[in-house]
Amino acid sequence: ETGVTQTPRHLVMGMTNKKSLKCEQHLGHNAMYWYKQSAKKPLELMFVYNFKEQTENNSVPSRFSPECPNSSHLFLHLHTLQPEDSALYLCASRVDAGSGGTEAFFGQGTRLTVV
């Protein structure tokens, strides 16, 4: 257990559905991240939030919509996804005090299948 909890662990959704992924941490971290992990590809950074403000959107399609209501919670809202969006979605958090030396803690991921 890393202290970063993701729900649900598995999700199957149709291309016309709307669903949300949730990430929660009570580690006192102020930065939170969404990553996409597809088979045979490196981890792709999707979004970065620092003190609830989005600081990076890595050219992610608008069918993925992040929300960070507070420093402990991060959501990824999904709508009209494509089959190629099927992947493991990982949330991470860390303390960002201006130094790059703190490690990120990862959740166990949500395995998303789009049918």
Next chain:
Amino acid sequence: AQSVAQPEDQVNVAEGNPLTVKCTYSVSGNPYLFWYVQYPNRGLQFLLKYITGDNLVKGSYGFEAEFNKSQTSFHLKKPSALVSDSALYFCAVRGSVSNTGKLIFGQGTTLQVKP
């Protein structure tokens, strides 16, 4: 641009033998380097990091890594491999000039330890 290369898709080693998983990087400014391990259907688990100081870094489960600035490398090592070390290993880098804390991952190396 920041990048990480893990030149081997898979490393095979016999139990009890030493193991090395290779990583080279390119980054602006001083590098912050990390190794993570991922077991099947799980998130990433932090192993160790290099920030500054001693080039040999020790981490969890008997793993260590050596930072080599001239070769821009950060290879992961363990003196005696265990079957339970079999997993997917990721090297990651964050540059000191990154203002979003963006962590860039290599493509991962599968370590297979055979009895």
